[in-house]
Amino acid sequence: MAETTFWTGSDKYLCDRELAQAFHMSRVLGMPLLIEGEPGTGKTELPLQYSKDLNLDLHVYPVGSKSTVDQFVAKFDHVKYLRDSQIEVLNAQREEKGLETKLSTGGRSTEILDDYVMLGPASKAYSSKNSVLLIDEIDKAPREFPNDLLYALSHRKFVMPESGKVIEVSEEDMPAIVITSNREQELPTAFKGRCIYHYITFPSSDVMRQIVDKHYPNTDDEVVQRSIDIFYQLRQLGLERAPSTRELLNWLKYLKTFSKKETIKKIEELDGLGALVKTQDDVKRVKRNMDTQSGGSGGNKRFYQ
């Protein structure tokens, strides 16, 4: 039986109820969970933290522009196969010449094709129970990739290349599959239809406090509050690349290295802005806003009043 307890996050990861419920549903129904949302909202973190918290096997497949289903499922290693068959020929020749030593094929036999099938993360996850499979950033894949996955997802089985072995998993033992996407390209409808979909909404400032608490439990309240205030103000400026949770946490990591008084001063001066704002245009815009906010009060550049 697959792991289907209702998981609500760990001490390092705050999983909001909606997401927890969607994740739970997907596991019970044996369907993949497709998570979309702004970058830096913890899409990838969910399966990582889940597997860590419950001590489950995790298989990760980071998708790139060159991803193929072969890499994801299994590949037949032709080169190794060729090498081993050459070695067999060589060994036969050596025997003829009366040489004792033989060249090794590393325990593989060219008779058994399975020896040359290199399992990808998907096959590994399907063959072990209670595992977690993360397909990260599927939107980066070539257009045919999600379509090629359809069969495996709806029939829960893979056919190994060349050897023809079938790796199959029952609905109950289906690994928890989490697919993340940044919406850089639309996924095919048929693919989405086989997933439970969840869109992570950006956390409100209360939730953000809790998230910060989880990551940096001993940070001073005032520091946290002030930095979060500024963070949300920045998000409202309509920047090209609005800072996300990840940026806030990075900024706090930097701020934490100072004493409280220094930190607050640094927050007011927006020190370490580079951790929050990532493009030149955005930096300019923030600077401009700082100037107007200070209202020309003697060059006292304060963003936060």
Added chain:
Amino acid sequence: MFESFPEVCRSFGIDADVRSLLLMRRAMDKQLVNTVGDMYALFKGSLVKDPTHVGPFTQAFYHYFIGVDVQPGERLSDAIQRSQTFQDWLDDFIKADEERVNMNMDDVIEKFLDEVHTTTYDIKKVLDGEKILAEDDPEMKDRGAGDANAQQANADRLLDKAADYRFVDLEELRRRMEKVMEQQSEKHSGGSHWIGTGGTSPYGHGGAALGGIRVGGSGGGKMARQVFDDPQYYPVDVDANINDDNIDATLASLKGVLEETNDMFLDIPLTVKTGVKQGGLFLPIELEKTNDKLQVILLIDNGGYSMDYFIRPVQALFKKMKTRYAHDLETYYFHNTIYKYVYDDERRTNPIPIERILNKDPNYRVFIIGDASMAPYELHEGSVIAWGRFSEKFKKICWLNPVAEKHWAITFTTTILKRIIPMYSMTPRGIEKAIREMNQKKNKI
């Protein structure tokens, strides 16, 4: 059960079909669904595939299950207060404690939503609700009780097969759904608003809700409320000219220009060459097919005030496109139409002979942006020939016109240009169509 729900969803612009119902059955079998909030979550997970669909879906759900109709532009709390469901609930709510009359309306509504979302039911009750509906409907009545049993058996059969969609008799289900649809159009009985149906409404806490709900908990009423008032959960108008609001949607439709492939091809000459060097051991050498370089020429009509309004969003769009995909993008300007020159600066002071563009790689994609309307004498033979040379040379060419499509036929010059170069409206939908048709033209090698 809920046969008419997909239909209701579709009327709200959500793509729903019978599979979502089958999934719901499966989820119920697995004890996943205990409250209305769970149903909301499950339907949402299976039907909503885009954040901009959350809003319409929530509307559909509230309309169908709770009997709350949200009119366009109306706030959820107003719609709730209007609804009969809420009024009935409120009566009970106040009856229980007279003091509650003075409560803040917002708090009351929150309470209502919480209760609705944590309302429990068991499937039997729902099936009863279905019976009520069946009795309401004259056609189903005619078929008699025997048939009802058959229906039940049919439903059971579906339940068994729900895990695997291949064996479900889709025809049968479709027929049933169509019937429900007919009923709906005849009389708006509201399907199975079983929460609203008097007497049987299973409000409040009890059963699973009290005993710690396995799934859901708070039920998501608060979330639903947030969804209603947030524009990010509603679709952008893909038929509107591109503007700041739908620029991202437009960018998404432009993504189609990027041709990606991960095909490998066998490099025969290299394989033979290295094979000979290796003494007859031929190892296949595969090379990655190099991606087609994406090259774009942008021709913008920036003459005259008629185009002013559109130029900024267009430039923002293509600038974003350039940074996103990092490729070759060249922009030229013209006034109304082209003759012998285009200009490479916005003020049109630096003329570039069109031959220079026409000598470029024929695989460039050419986007012409302009309203194509001018005085007829401006579009004389020389100009028509110039456009003809463009469409001859660049197969992947399109004209994006910010003027609404219905007005094209009125302008003489537009009708002429439209015949030379395929013209699309400058909306996310139009651009998507343009790209799709462009992609069908093969690259010249």
